[in-house]
Amino acid sequence: MLMQEIILKKRNGQRLTTEEIEFFVNGYTADNIPDYQASALLMAVWFSRMDERETADLTRAIRDSGDIVDLGGIEGIKVDKHSTGGVADTTSLITAPLVAACGGRVAKISGRGLGHTGGTVDKLESIPGLNLALSMDDFVRVVSTCGLAIISQSPNLVPADKRLYALRDVTGTVDNVSLISSSIMSKKLASGANAIVLDVKTGNGAFMQSVEEARELAEMMVSIGEQSGKATSVLITDMNQPLGRAVGNAVEVEEAIRVLRGDRAGDLQTVALALAAEMLIAAGLAADDSEAENKLEMALESGEGLRRLQQMIELLGGDPLVCSDPGRLPRAAETVTIRAGRSGYVNLIDTAGIGGAAQLLGAGRAAKEDVIDPAVGLEMQVRLGDRIEEGEEIARLFVNRKENLKRSINQVEGSIFIGDEPVQLVPLIHDRVRSGGKQICAV
Numbered sequence: 001m002l003m004q005e006i007i008l009k010k011r012n013g014q015r016l017t018t019e020e021i022e023f024f025v026n027g028y029t030a031d032n033i034p035d036y037q038a039s040a041l042l043m044a045v046w047f048s049r050m051d052e053r054e055t056a057d058l059t060r061a062i063r064d065s066g067d068i069v070d071l072g073g074i075e076g077i078k079v080d081k082h083s084t085g086g087v088a089d090t091t092s093l094i095t096a097p098l099v100a101a102c103g104g105r106v107a108k109i110s111g112r113g114l115g116h117t118g119g120t121v122d123k124l125e126s127i128p129g130l131n132l133a134l135s136m137d138d139f140v141r142v143v144s145t146c147g148l149a150i151i152s153q154s155p156n157l158v159p160a161d162k163r164l165y166a167l168r169d170v171t172g173t174v175d176n177v178s179l180i181s182s183s184i185m186s187k188k189l190a191s192g193a194n195a196i197v198l199d200v201k202t203g204n205g206a207f208m209q210s211v212e213e214a215r216e217l218a219e220m221m222v223s224i225g226e227q228s229g230k231a232t233s234v235l236i237t238d239m240n241q242p243l244g245r246a247v248g249n250a251v252e253v254e255e256a257i258r259v260l261r262g263d264r265a266g267d268l269q270t271v272a273l274a275l276a277a278e279m280l281i282a283a284g285l286a287a288d289d290s291e292a293e294n295k296l297e298m299a300l301e302s303g304e305g306l307r308r309l310q311q312m313i314e315l316l317g318g319d320p321l322v323c324s325d326p327g328r329l330p331r332a333a334e335t336v337t338i339r340a341g342r343s344g345y346v347n348l349i350d351t352a353g354i355g356g357a358a359q360l361l362g363a364g365r366a367a368k369e370d371v372i373d374p375a376v377g378l379e380m381q382v383r384l385g386d387r388i389e390e391g392e393e394i395a396r397l398f399v400n401r402k403e404n405l406k407r408s409i410n411q412v413e414g415s416i417f418i419g420d421e422p423v424q425l426v427p428l429i430h431d432r433v434r435s436g437g438k439q440i441c442a443v
Helices: 003-011 018-029 035-048 052-063 092-101 120-124 136-146 159-169 177-190 211-227 250-261 267-282 289-302 304-315 351-363 405-415
Strands: 078-083 105-110 148-152 195-202 231-238 246-248 334-339 344-349 377-380 393-399 416-419 429-434 439-442
Touching: 003 018, 003 035, 018 035, 018 052, 018 159, 035 159, 035 177, 052 159, 052 177, 052 211, 078 092, 078 177, 078 267, 092 105, 092 120, 092 148, 092 250, 092 267, 092 289, 092 304, 105 120, 105 136, 120 148, 120 250, 136 148, 136 304, 148 304, 159 177, 177 195, 177 211, 195 211, 195 267, 211 231, 211 429, 231 267, 246 250, 246 351, 250 267, 250 304, 250 377, 267 289, 267 429, 289 304, 334 405, 351 377, 351 393, 351 405, 393 405, 405 416
Parallel strands: 078 105, 078 195, 105 148, 195 231
Antiparallel strands: 231 429, 246 377, 334 393, 344 416, 377 393, 429 439
16 A cells, blocks of 8 residues: 555545555554654545544554553453543543542543643643553552552553654644544553543633534544443533633642642532543442432542542652642742733633643643643633623733743733623533433433
């Protein structure tokens, strides 16, 4: 086969065969296909799209590009959770410990940040000493010991996705249903979990801008899960403003710890608890939402969820004392306050713009080789619908380097729109999609 013929075929809107998709994935993983040809095919897929069969073939080819984890040695139903990416979305650091505290087994393989969105691996690596590059034996050992483990992709686990993931970030090919679903589901299928819970974001800070696009992605991933014999559940959640207050890496870890300590409520906690409830139901640890919510409330109030996170951090070589003293996390040298230029109501927040402002400070990557500064980022002081007065704080920037500071300030100021009348808020959780006929359930 010739790679240029595959590129032309997809560019012209034709369906690729299973063999052509496997040729591309295997060839790119083996360094037989250069970045520029892989980028061209990714862009052709972005424009011409893939159908369900092509997407399933792509998912399986990526899954089979490396090792497949056997979690059979761990007792119970293993459940995994993944988000399509958002801003200030630290739900994994809340859901996984809470589910473990309720008797679940969470074996999660996470990725790094893409564009304006954060990555769980980048966030966790802000904890001093933490090592997420575990062998599969150590991965299984940690899950067996404390009920959860969150690790980065090893070179031998879906290596094709690791390479494609980084390439998509810098070629403008992130927001495509087939590429997103194959990336997510290949990791989920390779990681060995019995059940999968997914959080599909929609809104101006998400890759899926509309609820309809998010539903299409949700249905695609449920279809892949069903074809692979995995119970799969998806919540479609709103990303028209940062989910939490903190945007960055260390600052998001601190916010997750505060939620687990019971010090912070709000949208981040609400979505995290809803996802955790889905995980308990999928794992057979709760019969319905009511039972799941009661168990999670007990795990929060008792502090067992926080204890599980602390135990995981220690087993991964990190400083467990960050759970009792978040001040041990990296801190930026300077805090810059941004204030409202007028009085009124917060009518709109450009969430991608807020994520981009944190990226400018060094909290995210503009190119795949960029090094992240774990200490920098920002904290939002306002939410959609808030009434604010001129001169009131709207955000705080945590800064180490000054070269992009002015641009970051301008971006934050240009991302928060203040009007004279209050805005009508949309639901935080839009829909649920579960295995079994792609049935959509309003939440």
